[in-house]
Amino acid sequence: MRADRPYDLVLFGATGFTGGLTAEYLARHAPDRLRWALAGRNPDKLAAVRERLAAIDPALADLPLLTADVTDTASLRAVAESARVVATTVGPYVHHGEPLVAACAAAGTDYLDITGEPEFVDRMYVRHHAEAVRTGARLVHACGFDSIPHDLGVWYTVRQLPADGPIAVDGYVRAGGRFSAGTYHSALTAFSRTGEMSRAARARRAMEPGPDGRRVRALPGKVGRVREFGQWAVPLPTIDPQVVRRSAAARPEYGPDFRYRHFAAMKRLPTVLVAGVGLAGVVGLVKVAPTRRWLLGRLASGQGPTAAQRAKSWFQVRFVGTGGGWRVVTEVAGGDPGYDETAKMLAESALCLAFDDLPETAGQVTPVAAMGDALLDRLVRAGITFRTLSA
Ligand SMILES: NC(=O)c1ccc[n+]([C@@H]2O[C@H](COP(=O)([O-])OP(=O)(O)OC[C@H]3O[C@@H](n4cnc5c(N)ncnc54)[C@H](OP(=O)(O)O)[C@@H]3O)[C@@H](O)[C@H]2O)c1
Numbered sequence: 008m009r010a011d012r013p014y015d016l017v018l019f020g021a022t023g024f025t026g027g028l029t030a031e032y033l034a035r036h037a038p039d040r041l042r043w044a045l046a047g048r049n050p051d052k053l054a055a056v057r058e059r060l061a062a063i064d065p066a067l068a069d070l071p072l073l074t075a076d077v078t079d080t081a082s083l084r085a086v087a088e089s090a091r092v093v094a095t096t097v098g099p100y101v102h103h104g105e106p107l108v109a110a111c112a113a114a115g116t117d118y119l120d121i122t123g124e125p126e127f128v129d130r131m132y133v134r135h136h137a138e139a140v141r142t143g144a145r146l147v148h149a150c151g152f153d154s155i156p157h158d159l160g161v162w163y164t165v166r167q168l169p170a171d172g173p174i175a176v177d178g179y180v181r182a183g184g185r186f187s188a189g190t191y192h193s194a195l196t197a198f199s200r201t202g203e204m205s206r207a208a209r210a211r212r213a214m215e216p217g218p219d220g221r222r223v224r225a226l227p228g229k230v231g232r233v234r235e236f237g238q239w240a241v242p243l244p245t246i247d248p249q250v251v252r253r254s255a256a257a258r259p260e261y262g263p264d265f266r267y268r269h270f271a272a273m274k275r276l277p278t279v280l281v282a283g284v285g286l287a288g289v290v291g292l293v294k295v296a297p298t299r300r301w302l303l304g305r306l307a308s309g310q311g312p313t314a315a316q317r318a319k320s321w322f323q324v325r326f327v328g329t330g331g332g333w334r335v336v337t338e339v340a341g342g343d344p345g346y347d348e349t350a351k352m353l354a355e356s357a358l359c360l361a362f363d364d365l366p367e368t369a370g371q372v373t374p375v376a377a378m379g380d381a382l383l384d385r386l387v388r389a390g391i392t393f394r395t396l397s398a
Pocket of ligand 1: 075098099149309310311
């Protein structure tokens with residue numbers, strides 16, 4: 008039934024900063040057979056994006072444009088029913104995301120986003136997972152820098168270790184770059200909603216079954232020196248360890264007893280202290296409505312780092328995995344994490360769901376559970392490094 012739909016892929020949010028980069032990536036790299044469309048709430052802005060794409064590939068001058076607004080349920084139903092896969096960059100997701108998830112779950116349409124907001128992901132599990140399982144839709148959140156390098160990096164690491172005993176992996180993230188208005192707004196929103204985030208996590212825990220007969224944990228680490236890398240490690244409570252834990256729960260390759268710890272790695276201790284104090288200050292300020300409004304007003308939607316700034320940006324995630332007497336150190340690395348590489352990860356994930364031979368899954372699934380090696384191979388071909396440093 009879904010093969011009869013007019014589009015393989017609809018990109019929602021193409022008028023935004025990250026959506027525009029994702030559209031440009033598809034214009035440069037999608038196979039000719041891809042039947043795709045752009046969707047957004049503003050037809051004039053959509054037409055301007057299409058002009059940019061036609062400058063990359065003149066065949067895109069007629070790319071279909073779909074008008075859809077998250078406040079208009081019928082418009083989202085039309086988008087979801089017209090496509091096999093919908094990828095969205097419309098955030099903050101906790102404010103704008105749910106209606107499209109609901110439309111895709113109901114229509115049996117595969118859905119992808121680049122959220123890093125745990126509250127949103129947990130709420131979508133509680134409200135839409137069962138419906139998506141019923142219709143066969145795959146709901147794959149966090150297909151950007153949150154959380155593809157970490158999710159696939161741990162997958163790459165554990166598969167070099169024996170799966171018949173306990174496995175432990177530590178991930179150490181380093182990155183340099185600037186952020187867009189969308190990232191800034193989503194982060195401030197998340198910091199201001201810690202109570203809602205805990206409630207959503209509790210509601211999910213109360214209904215989500217655990218892995219059968221296996222133990223799978225994401226544990227908080229401690230601040231400490233990692234001598235091997237000459238760096239300081241600071242526990243990083245992002246969505247990434249949650250995604251890794253869910254992948255481990257879904258796949259037997261992580262063994263009978265798996266644990267993951269997630270850290271930011273920094274060269275100098277003073278940087279750790281300044282970052283900690285700065286973050287605590289921002290979290291305090293966003294809890295108060297007037298300062299939150301002031302902070303949110305500092306950056307306007309659509310703004311983001313220039314091409315020159317992005318060209319200087321980078322990321323490197325190292326993983327140390329142990330199990331069965333073996334120890335393996337791996338690395339995932341690439342360019343601008345927030346935007347160029349996120350656009351690549353989202354676009355390749357969408358093409359992977361649309362065209363690759365994948366395991367049967369449905370409902371809310373992680374990138375590894377839904378796409379595993381097929382996505383890893385795509386990202387390697389697209390220039391993201393996955394390598395083993397020592398084994
Ligand atoms: N996980 C990661 O690694 C990662 C990386 C990058 C970004 N992100 C996330 O991606 C999201 C987007 O970031 P961005 O910098 O691209 O933001 P942005 O430039 O502000 O773009 C937001 C997009 O949402 C659209 N939008 C807003 N309200 C809408 C509505 N009611 N109906 C339909 N569309 C609506 C905007 O349309 P208009 O153009 O019409 O206003 C625009 O296309 C953020 O949540 C950010 O946190 C995540």
